[in-house]
Amino acid sequence: MRRTLMLILPLMSGSFLAIDPAFGETLTVTPQAVIEWKPVYAEVETRDRVPARARIGGTISALDVTEGDMVEAGQRVAIIEDTKLLFQIEGIDAQLDAFGSQLDQAQADLERGQSLSERGVISNQSLQALQTNVNVLESQITSLKSERQVVARQIEEGEVLAPEAGLVLSVPVSKGGVVFAGEEVATIGAGGAFLRLGVSERYADTLKQGDTIEITEAGTATSGTLAKIYPLIEGGRVQADVEVEDLETTFVGRRVQVRLPVGSHDGLLVPETALTQSGGLDFVSVELPSGPSDRVVVPGNRVEADGIVWVEILSGLTAGDVVVTSHE
Known part of the structure; x- marks a missing residue:
């Protein structure tokens, strides 16, 4: 005798809680909250960009760093002689x-x-x-x-010191060059790294701090947390910062594709194992009083949760239908 399993999907959680359907089991489909994702590009940024400035004017007699170097707070960057x-x-x-x-x-x-x-x-x-x-x-x-x-x-004071520990992003001067007091000798990226993104202002009200953000890079999917949303809208775009654990900072300014949760809708979801294909059409086996019957459906987006791939059915099923989740 086949068991009937219910699928439970929490709203805007970023993941789906499901009971793994075993072979030969059935699932009663009910409307579930499905997150709508907006793909955008984000850039790798350091939290702070601190300039190491000359305190006196003069000629650069020594330049101790170059782009890409790691420096400690107070480390000498250059020497200026007057x-x-x-x-x-x-x-x-x-x-x-x-x-x-x-x-x-x-x-x-x-x-x-x-x-x-x-x-x-x-x-x-x-x-x-x-x-x-x-x-x-x-x-x-x-x-x-x-x-x-x-x-x-x-x-x-002719010794130019790094104001904070971090990565040297740029060195706009060269040895032997003349600089004035207050001129930038190097830019230090400090305070760790995050992803900064811009999204259309129409999604401003749907973004919430703490939302889970999906990140796709080099074919690998990871997740981050929406840490800060900036209140100033410029050029019709809202800026936000995403915290990502162990974010690669070799190249600051590198673009990364991310997906933002911008809403949700009710949809009917079935495990991918419930679908079969024949003649270019997709079928789902539905339990009827007279026995199983194949029904043509139109599949939509796929969602992975807890190791199970779920498929949203756009048409062909109605709430309350009992479908065979897998085929022996």
Whole structure:
């Protein structure tokens, strides 16, 4: 005696829950929610695109990275040299030497003045003048040292550092080139990768965060999760991001075909094993009170769930029909 199995399909779940029909069993077909999919193309993108910028202007004397390199946060990307800063350092050092010599002489004069003042040879006013001269020279030396630290810091800022860890996407400069302060030396793709897609605004209300997205690449089907939908519509298109586990990021900007759930409709589904072909027509065996009878049907889309391929029947069956799910 054949058993009758019921097929249960949850709405917009991205997968179908079904009882595996065994050979010789029957299935009572009832309307089930069938997801409607919209095929679109998405591009592989990094979450952030952070520029590594020059902090000073000058000539690029060293370029340590190229496109495709992986860098760590704070890693040196390039070195920029400004010869004017080196000249400033040399000039400041020369002034420091000169003022140092003057300070040594002023301090010696002050010591002699103090000795003479104790013996009453010079007045206190002359001694104060010698002390003032020492104080002025010490202040000038302190000011020059501070100025030297500023210039030295500018020279240190000639090292262009990676702001975040990630993949070097572009290096728009070359060794020996001249750059200005704030100019981009390299672009770093950081924060992991995702798929970014654009879809017509008429589907905006049907997209929901958390939806399962089907991805087809190199003949292999995987799935992802709709992680973010951007509220700004540009050119009649809505942008969205899809999280995909272990997404290949060798080529950023690579296009990948995906399918989005944009709605659902009620349909009659039977296992693919229930269909037979003859003379270019598709048949399904239907159980009648008088016995099995082959009926011509028009099949539609195929859906795989839990290892079983289901076929939507567009015409030839009605709800409540009992079909033979497989043939011995």
